[in-house]
Amino acid sequence: MLSVEEINEIQNEIKQYPYPKVACIDALKIVQQHRAWVSDESVSDIAELLGMSAEEVDGIATFYSRIYRQPVGRNIILICDSVSCMIMGYESLYEYLSKKLKIRFGETTSDGRFTILPNSCLGDCDNAPAMMVNNDHFNRLTIEKLDEILDRYK
Ligand code: FES
Incomplete structure (x- = not known):
């Protein structure tokens, strides 16, 4: 209700x-x-x-991919899986995140902190690879940057 x-x-x-x-x-x-x-x-x-x-x-x-029809974590990570980001290494970033958080696409960490979802082009192809966490946009991602970004979200 x-x-x-x-x-x-x-x-x-x-x-x-x-x-x-x-x-x-x-x-x-x-x-x-x-x-x-x-x-x-x-x-x-x-x-x-x-x-x-x-x-x-x-x-x-x-x-609409940003309307969630299943329970999600406190922070939603949207990783761009479109062409430019794919060429610029999205897969290794996704594998790193997936291993670190112990979840795959569509899953939520056991503490409810993060959900990871794939997303089509975020409109920042020049600065690929890109992702969003909630409403924050990040680009030119590296594994080192990912660690620093995740630490900002509790
Ligand atoms: S392909 Fe990733 S931002 Fe456009």
Whole structure:
């Protein structure tokens, strides 16, 4: 069940648009801000609020890679796996991170600190390899840089 705060925030978004459906991505983002991810139950609650089917909301949620439909860690690492980053060594960085954190793509560390996800081009090909942690962008990555970056996130 959505909280009163979530419902109020979604209602405020709905007011900005001619049709409630248009606020779908905003509603998903609001719920994710509150809960870190969007469960099936939340998808159904959003659908009811917007006059949509749960399938329609789920279709939108799964289209956007940054709407998380499964529980995630406190910090999300998005590693670019597109062409420039691949050429510039993304695979060895991913293997290093994966070994260090003992998780593979889509998994979360046992302490809930990190989730690693693949991501298509982050728009920083000139400075590949690149990744994001939460909303922070990092580029020209090296293994040494990765160690220093991870230490910033608890
Ligand atoms: S290919 Fe990685 S940032 Fe574009």
